[in-house]
Amino acid sequence: MLKKIDIQEMSLNDLEKIKDILISDFDDFWNYNILKEELESPNSKYIIAKTNDSEIIGFTGIKVLVDNADIMNIVVKKSWRNQGVGNLLLNNLISICKDLNLLSLSLEVNEDNLPAIHLYEKVGFKQVGLRKNYYQDKNGIVMSYKIMT
Numbered sequence: 001m002l003k004k005i006d007i008q009e010m011s012l013n014d015l016e017k018i019k020d021i022l023i024s025d026f027d028d029f030w031n032y033n034i035l036k037e038e039l040e041s042p043n044s045k046y047i048i049a050k051t052n053d054s055e056i057i058g059f060t061g062i063k064v065l066v067d068n069a070d071i072m073n074i075v076v077k078k079s080w081r082n083q084g085v086g087n088l089l090l091n092n093l094i095s096i097c098k099d100l101n102l103l104s105l106s107l108e109v110n111e112d113n114l115p116a117i118h119l120y121e122k123v124g125f126k127q128v129g130l131r132k133n134y135y136q137d138k139n140g141i142v143m144s145y146k147i148m149t
């Protein structure tokens with residue numbers, strides 16, 4: 001049976017629920033302590049994707065600076081990838097940014113991260129810069145999304 005997926009604001013309690021499987025089932029690029037700080041920051045906003053049986057299957061978050069938001073991360077649970085969850089999270093994040101009257105969204109992605117680059121381009125992000133060797137020996141692609149008012 002297809003599961004219904006809801007998008008909700010992420011709480012510290014949600015982070016506690018995925019704490020022990022954060023690295024194994026999601027990704028290892030951000031740890032619990034950094035995420036906790038992010039959730040406590042007044043300039044940050046995080047959302048989760050949650051199934052109707054309460055499984056947290058992805059999250060993403062922004063940090064707002066004046067009229068731009070930086071996407072700090074977007075992660076989908078490994079067993080749920082390539083099923084449109086990333087797309088759902090990103091589109092919800094864009095709606096939140098519109099509601100906050102922001103003008104643009106920015107992010108940086110490893111040039112080797114093809115699924116992420118594909119997803120960002122699919123929702124309308126454009127490459128605006130390159131950071132040489134930003135990820136050790138790999139370049140970072142800077143992407144931006146203009147919010148239409």
Ligand SMILES: CC(C)(COP(=O)(O)OP(=O)(O)OC[C@H]1O[C@@H](n2cnc3c(N)ncnc32)[C@H](O)[C@@H]1OP(=O)(O)O)[C@@H](O)C(=O)NCCC(=O)NCCS
Pocket residue numbers: 026027073074075076077080081082083084085086087088108109110113114115116118119122
């Ligand atoms: C990036 C990430 C969030 C995408 O989440 P997701 O739920 O799998 O995303 P979606 O299913 O909505 O979209 C993924 C797209 O990438 C495509 N894709 C998958 N592997 C690919 C590859 N090797 N090359 C190109 N495209 C690829 C999928 O086909 C899909 O596109 P489609 O909808 O046109 O078919 C997920 O892969 C993830 O959590 N990665 C680890 C964390 C990470 O790298 N985050 C980004 C940091 S900048």
